[in-house]
Amino acid sequence: MTRLRSLLEWSVILIPLLIVGFLIFSVISGTGMPANEPSGLPGNGGFFQVSLPAPQQYIRKAGDWQFTFTSDYAYTLAGRVVGRHEYPATMPEGILPLDLAVVNGDLVSPDILRYFTFTMGSRTLEYSYDIPASSGLTEEFIDEHISNSHLVFLNSTLESEVKRTQVGNCVIIKGKLVNIRGSSPGSRYSIDTSTVRNDVYPAGCEIILVQSYTPVSCGT
Secondary structure, three states: OHHHHHHHHHHHHHHHHHHHHHHHHHHHHHHHOOOOOOOOOHHHOEEEEEEEEEEEEEEEEEOOEEEEEEEEEEEEEEEEEEEEEEOOOOOOHHHOOEEEEEEOHHHHOHHHHOOEEEEEEOOEEEEEEOOOHHHOOOHHHHHHOEEEEEEEOOOHHHHHHHOOOOOOOEEEEEEEEEEEEEEEOOEEEEEOOOOOOOOOOOOOOEEEEEEEEEEEOOOO
16 A cells, blocks of 8 residues: 555656656747748739729829820739849939849749750840659749839839849849830830730730839748
């Protein structure tokens, strides 16, 4: 009886200690593991284009140049940046100071992007990939989920903010697709935006008048 009582006494002491120790270990282990970070991209990103009720026009002056931006579409660019190219402020080409190459959908995943190579040139984007057939990604799907956008600004503060974007960042850019017409004494400048997903260089790039910019999480 004495031995049985001793075992019972020890169990009364040890069992609560084991429970407390397990709970402490669980809490420490849980906080030590990084939580999955949800993506801030709507629908894992995309190119969202909406017709405007009527054409809109914007004017910008730069030195002796005057530019008119005409838009028929509102536009949202959401995805992961895979390339960037800045241009000097020399007009008229300097009216488009930054190009961003952006991917969305399944291409946002680093596990997919490791099969891709992106190269930015003067108003151009070239990409190549060697992706396993098991991924299920077709050439058509890939082409439809990659864009090269030329960005134009009316606000210098917003321009500086967007220029801080680096490859690997995920962003949401909202604004208007615009055709640009520029003039200065003795000179003219003209460039049109793409409004479809299946055209190619030199007509295959979206020209976005940026009106808002939000850096977001790419998710994990």
